[in-house]
Amino acid sequence: MTTRLRLLLLAVLAAVAPLRAKPNAPDWLRKAADTPVPAAFDAKAKAVVLHREVVYEVRPDGVVVSTERAAVRILQPEGQKHARAAAGFHLDTDKIRTALAWLISPAGDPIAYARKDFVELTPTNDTLFSDARTLHLNASGNAVAGATFGYEISVESRAVFSQFIEQLQGPLPILAQTIAVKLPGGWNLKSTFINHPKLEPVVQGGVFTWHIPPRLALPDEPFMPGNRRLTALLGIDLLVPNAAAGAARLLPRFATWVDLSVYFSRLNDEAAVTDAAIVAKAADLTKSANTPGDVVRALGRYAQKVNYISIAANLGRGGGYKPRPAPLTLQRNFGDCKDKASLLRALLRAKGIAAYPLSIYAGDNRAIWPEWPSPFQFNHAIIAIAVPADFPGPAVFDHPKFGRLLAFDPTDEDIPLGELPASHYGSQVLLEAGADGGLIELPPHPAEAFALRRTITAKLAATGALTARIAEQHHGHHAVAERQDLKSRTPDQYQKMTASWISSGIRGAKIANLRTEDRFEENGFSLSLELTAPAYGQSLRGKLLIFRPALIGRRRTTAFTETTRTQPILFSPSRVDETTTIELPSNHIVDELPAPVELRTAFARYTSRCTAADGVLKFVRQIDYYAAEIPASDYETVRKFFEQVIKAEQASAVLQRQAPQTAPAGPAAPP
Template sequence: MLATKMMLRALIAIVSVGLAGSALAKSSYPDWLEECLENKSVIDRFEEEADALCLLDESEIEYEGRGVVSQKVRRAFHIYDRDGRENARIAIQMSDGRKLDGFSAWIIYKSGKIERYKKNDLVEIALDRDKLRSDSYQLQLDRSESMREETVFAFEYETSKKTVFLDGAWRFNMGVPVVLSRLSLTLRKGWELRSSVFNSDFSEYSNEGYVHRWEGRNIPAVEIEESQPFSSLMTGNLYYTVHPDSKEMSRYPYAIFSNWNDVARYVDASQDERILTNEALVAKTEEITAGKESQWEKISEICSYAQSINYLANSIDLYNGGGMTPQFAEETFEKHYGDCKDMTALARAMLSCIGIESFAVTAQIGSDSWVYDEWASPAAFNHCILGVRVSDDAPDCSGVFEHPKHGRMLIFDPTTKNSSPGVLPYYLKGRKILVCSEKDDALLALPEMLPEENRVKREVTATINLGGNLNAELVQECYGGAAESLRGLYRSLKRDDFESFLRAWIANGTRDAQIDSWSCEDFFEENRFELTLSFTARRYGRLMNQGEMMLFSPVLMSRLQWVPPVDDDRKTPYLLSPHRTEETIRISIPENYMLDSSSNRKELESEFGRYSMNVSFTDGVLEADRLSVLERSVVPVENYGQLVDYFEQKSRAESSKVVFKQKG
């Protein structure tokens, strides 16, 4: 009996310890995370299609008045396998104007073990080592290596800041599926909110008193596919601007934007006091423009000088507009370094010395960026370039266009080293810009790139001997975007590395290729770049029947053997970039061989572009003339099969062989 009572007490103790342990584990993380973990059915639903699942992505922002904005962020990920472990990383954007008021993070293992991280576990990381004058940085925590299958990583933090800006953006989608995406904005009495939602039919909006909330549930992952348009054009995005009442506006210097004209005036004013000149700057302007008679020549010299400034990012006092204010032009001139807005301000100051009107122009560049007409905000842009009023005798070139308010205008990016004044860099083609002045300026779209502005013209002269070995000389002229790309590669790589690039390029179309010599010539003002290359390729011609027959492809370089994948279902539109290739190949054949067979001509015509290849043989020389033109187009998913078919036909044409046989 005693033994039975002792066993009962032991069992009660074990159960009590277990319950206490369970309570302790649950109390180690907040209720919001507990709710995420209880959603077992949704976790199971996405297991087969994702490496990780975002259980919650939430931001609560409160506008407290007098420029104070506080924010709470909560996020939790269920990691299905090791491939999803990159989601166990945190990067909190900070600056001297923003405070971190609280932070916690948790790892919850499948076994029930919990690890907790606090504020002192965060590591401060500079955003850019080049930023000599920047108060921006990140607080990071990386626990990706701790992730195991069926592990949960979650965190929450609170920040506060004082700012003149009351606008923002929210993206519902992620690279993984999202169970719940939620943004809440709390305003003060009498304040107004203007918002625009794009590609977010799944989101729901609610308003309770002064709290505005948007929610999206069970959102699929962002599809990442080759050659797709900006994902920001296909994902759910919310943009908003808060408008305080008149009393609050009188108490604090907010920067509020109702339209793009407001933005243009704000940016213009932020530069106005920074483009002042001094004696040294005036003297330098006179020096570099001396002897230049035309306005265009003087503008070109000043633009080229601004282009010589060393690029170093410079962002101070971001939350109060300092990120858009350049350093004084005389300071940039003296130190010979600055960022895009600094270079632009310097060029404007120098232009003012000779009485030429100029403007700051804002733009958005990058691999995934877009500007929506409906959301007027300086935050829509990440780059500052130069606009210059030019006379009617300025040359017709890609960088000069007719502005509806300001007349004929040159658009120039001082930060680029690969485009001369007058050339619109390829990365600005088709982008939206805002010319900033006191006039009624509006968003403008720069012209899209044409195939002729991204052109390659190539001539290859070659000889093939009785052993099938090839000796060739190539002369390639690149124009426009193609010239900028090859010029940039040539300038950025060491000579040996550039030669390795050329070797890999040749090897893509020939076997056992060796470079004998190469040289480059840069016609910078014309935006033309020329490459001359001599190379050999052993056994390029395949000999059959003890040399009785020889066969090879007449296309040596940039052979288009790749086609878009046909096995996978395409889920996003396909973006074709404009390009034009003109090529003539002449190969001298041993005199004891004659042409036996070839497909003489191939022509393709479609909405995507056109292609032709003509092969002829005269007086011992095989000549292949090739033309490929791709038009810029966004191919809908339903037309993807037609695109694949077009590329397949081109691939077959370029892979086809010519056959020679010995005479007699």
């Protein structure tokens, strides 16, 4: 971030200078400011939305003006940060008609904020260019407990979509909420409630109004289901008369998933052009390919290596769903997810292999609401490729019409063909194949593929000094994570990261001979290193030697420290197997070893066992997580499980010297 931007953001976000001498807040806000908050509504809340109203005014030409008004009461000083307003819009089709805010002090004195007090920002995270904008106002510097903050933002939109979605729940509890849609004569609408009981609107004079009952704030707990499974939403589909002026400009309604497939297919087919350059490239990439599987691998790998750049233009006109022509992506060697998928589709077509775009919600495999077909449900594009019947991999599935298909994500270049990013498995996705497309489900998480096997061979001296060799074999998503760690760092940085990790378990460890091997095609990764640590074990007067057999990767904390839980806990499958052998110092016998542990639950199994024979200690531990969703009522089981794992991994072994001698009680201080 440059100096200018940094300084500006600091200045703006810290405080906002309001208009002078505009003493009156609107009546609706004053009325809200006088509203008492029921004491028992949400005892933990630091602020509450007293009133929220959203009105969509639809004009005959399909232009939609949405106006949101909200009033927020600051209950505690910690709630000051909620005295803020935000709205999103698209530059290509939308205009801000109104942006106003007020802050009414507990004594009733208002401060007014005008449009110029709002900051307009462009998202810059992974996007080089975007037509998306957000409008922000932060009045927290003036908010005190008991104050009421309110805003009114109105956006005029000429977007092409005949759908919109309204979020009915957020980080604050909401006491009262009204959503209204005003339609021109002859128009109608269909409403879909998501994560909320269906409500019938009050309809009068072309105005559909829903009065939403009070809502609690969205929870925030570790390992809970994604917000899309919890957030209450209202989806609106406009039913536009054919003769309406807006009918020509607006996209037709997506009554079914097939309708959406038809819409996307047209866009995709226009882009997946197979021209001479595409044909030549496909031929060049597959000149050594002997089988259809090899062809798919070669072209898939190429598509993964096309650079990722997101240029999100014409969003209000549907530009976010339209891939760029495949020849352009080929020539530029960059594109976003749909560009890369389209390029791959064109290359495959050049080799006579069919492929179908898939739209997916990346990041949460339970995010799709089947009851509401809409492009808004997806944020990512991947592809399904027709493959031979014997093509291996957990991402392969059978389609009743298209046969054996392989789901593949060309955006993620760290995952080999045949596998998928973890959060994609089990997702409902839209297969875009014209009238033959529709919502399908990807294969579930494979149970066995995500594993780490670690072997440690060590020697412990009587002084407590340790030498060891560690060898790790990673598979599946363990391998992906290691691969990403290695790629994103210089060798020196990777060495330092590894040293830091080893030191966290073995004090003062010095590592050497760090080697890695990435077996990308089989999604494997190996790592080995040697280490020395002068004082791993502690000697007590030369008579006892104490050390922890779990040398590295000892759990010392857990995400589950709260005593209560409201949401289910989600687990993904994974396995860690570790075997450690430690040659013990001569003249030492085992006095105590950690007790064996076996913990079995519906979501995980943990075992650890420590044995000693012939001067060698052997420590074996294994943890298996299963794909599981544990109800909040069983939270205590989860807490206890991790507490016991921590206890087991912190356990020590005690050796006794057989022939006590005068020996240093511990390591000497360095010079």
